[in-house]
Amino acid sequence: MSPLTTLTLAGSRAPYVVLSKSSSFLSTNTSTLPVTLTQRRHYAAPARGKGDVVARQGFKGKGKGQGPDGVPVKREKKLGAFLPLPAASLHHSLFKTDPLNELKLPLYRPEHLTTHSIGTAMQFVMSKNDAALKFGLPKSMLLEFRILSKPCSVVRDVTVKAVDKLDEASQKSSFETRVVFTGSPGCGKSFALLQSVEYCASRDWIVLYVPRGINLVNSTSSYTYDLRTQTYLQPAFSFQTLQRFLSVNQDKLQSLKTITEVPLERRAPIPVGTPLTDLIAAGLREQSVAPTVLSALLEQLGKQEAYPVLLAIDDFQALYCQSRYRDPHYAHIKSYHLSVPRLLLDYASGSKTFARGAVFGALSTCSTDFQLPLELREALAIPHDRSSGPYVKRSSILQWYSRGLQALPVPDQMSVQEAAALFEIWMKDGAFVGLPNDDAFMSKYAESSGNARQFVWKGLLASLAS
Known part of the structure; x- marks a missing residue:
């Protein structure tokens, strides 16, 4: 073996050059000989014919590299999104809705918004060009609407x-x-x-x-x-x-x-x-x-x-x-x-x-x-x-x-009637794990001190993690 020996490491396209002091490098004790590894930067891949197909990197066969015609192909960058599965793909009994507990709410209409409707849950009519769909929603509200089967809210005094x-x-x-x-x-x-x-x-x-x-x-x-x-x-x-x-x-x-x-x-x-x-x-x-x-x-x-x-x-x-x-x-x-x-x-x-x-x-x-x-x-x-003096x-x-x-x-606390309507929405959508009785409702209401966000996220939805 010559003093300059070329080895190719596993998993690497570029060979490495091994410099040894003698031609009997492989037969001697390597622990006593100094070894230096240097990568050959000038190494080029062997030329390919026009009929050769170069594998493309990236998603769905698109990415950096060259196509059969030699034209560079850019990597196609796709970001994942949380999208609901179609109903036909949900065969497990967990995803089947009990007809008795199906969420059926009155529509959010101007004629329904009176003092008699306070404490009533109503469903938003999300048409094709609805303002909430086109302009968007606050992040916390968007997450709630993705969990709920229907976008809705409770009519309050405010x-x-x-x-x-x-x-x-x-x-x-x-x-x-x-x-x-x-x-x-x-x-x-x-x-x-x-x-x-x-x-x-x-x-x-x-x-x-x-x-x-x-x-x-x-x-x-x-x-x-x-x-x-x-x-x-x-x-x-x-x-x-x-x-x-x-x-x-x-x-x-x-x-x-x-x-x-x-x-x-x-x-x-x-x-x-x-x-x-x-x-x-x-x-x-x-x-x-x-x-x-x-x-x-x-x-x-x-x-x-x-x-x-x-x-x-x-x-x-x-x-x-x-x-x-x-x-x-x-x-x-x-x-x-x-x-x-x-x-x-x-x-x-x-x-x-x-x-x-x-x-x-x-x-x-x-x-x-x-x-x-x-x-x-x-x-x-x-x-x-904080400090707010004249200075x-x-x-x-x-x-x-x-x-x-x-x-x-906006009141810091929901009334019991408003909280009961909110509890019924999430209970029918299966978000509350446990026996939905008056004791469970009052315990969650007391834990959250009547705060709407805490009542939903730290009370009702927290039961899913327990």
Whole structure:
């Protein structure tokens, strides 16, 4: 054997060179000889003919490598998703529903929302273009609806109060109805906001629903600086909002037209009398124009009086918090310097209004990075949880944007009647393991202290893990 011997290690395409002191390396005691392994970087795979087939890496035969024609193939990246199995594939008796315990609920209709319906569970009518399906839902609520066989909620006293406010707001300017649901964590603020959205959608309102306001300020979408407005535009988020807004309200928007001319930078302006669907189409043709079109669309909707408009924002406090976006100097960008949060804050503060309509918001405590700021807390008359003396610094701009907001408190505890309706929903869907009697119900109600979220997740669903 020559002093330079080539060995190929198992599991490796490239051979390794073994340097030894003598030609009798393999017959001597290897423990006393120094051995150096160096990889040959210049090694190339043997040439293949045109008829040879090279295996492709990745999912379903697609990935990095070369095809038979020698063209590089990119890896196809697919992310898994939790999707329900078809009913035909669920043969086990565990998945069979007892007809006696099948969840049958009345539909969530405006005519049913009276004081007599408090404590009644109702099923949401999720049509093809429903606002909750198109705009999305808060994460915790989405998980509950995926577990339940039908999307539903319990009508509470705060639901009826919100409906009464919306009925009054349908004939008044949105400046007079700017409401924020407040309350302790898990009391049901997001559900109350969704109930308001579904009510308005069924009463022929034009609805714009933002279920996750934190996504506007947590630096998860692209942004560009606009020299004309001196703000940071969010074209991707504006584009998606226009798409969803059109699919939810298309029937009503077809009958509405622009009242004033809409200028577009470096493009022909949108003339007076253009259908609002065509105005939205201009923003969908080019993503860079979407922020301007979204602002112009809300301005045109604010001048018409044919339909009332509801602007609903969950995670409302995030609009008043420090954003996670950075400027070229790596300093945090103020939330009101971003195009979409600034647009929503204009309507929340009353700087811009709808001729008929309302602005509803809901506070959220799901993220510790976006807690309720002092300026908004004082505007809503919420008790302080930290030092708030006269020497604590306050932002005059945030105080301006929070002026005139009305707090609509959601009770920290459900009534026994409301909790009983919620217990019956999860019991019929098989989420509660155990004997469903009065003792089990009262024990879970006492453990959660009547809190809606704790009653479901730490009470009823926790029984599945025991």
